[in-house]
Amino acid sequence: MIEIKLQYYFDDVVSYDNGNTVENVKVGYDYYPEEINYPDAPDYAEMFDVFVFDAQGKHITYDIPSDEYTRLMQEVKSNFAQIQKDRNEI
Numbered sequence: 001m002i003e004i005k006l007q008y009y010f011d012d013v014v015s016y017d018n019g020n021t022v023e024n025v026k027v028g029y030d031y032y033p034e035e036i037n038y039p040d041a042p043d044y045a046e047m048f049d050v051f052v053f054d055a056q057g058k059h060i061t062y063d064i065p066s067d068e069y070t071r072l073m074q075e076v077k078s079n080f081a082q083i084q085k086d087r088n089e090i
Helices: 066-089
Strands: 009-013 022-032 047-053
Touching: 009 066, 022 066, 047 066
Parallel strands: none
Antiparallel strands: 009 022, 022 047
């Protein structure tokens, strides 16, 4: 297992067969704002570098079905938005 240090983590579940089988996972990600990502190209957006780990810490990002990965990306964006909101309230 490769140790990956990411900026943010949260727990979620993924399904491999439309909800019949679910697995607890840990989602980790790094966030790169658009000005750091591509400072000379104004048409580029922010970037999230996302990894998914099973309960044993094994990297399973590439094993996740495409529709579940798309859902997890939305969860990542929601998680990051909530973190930013919480920071602004302090």
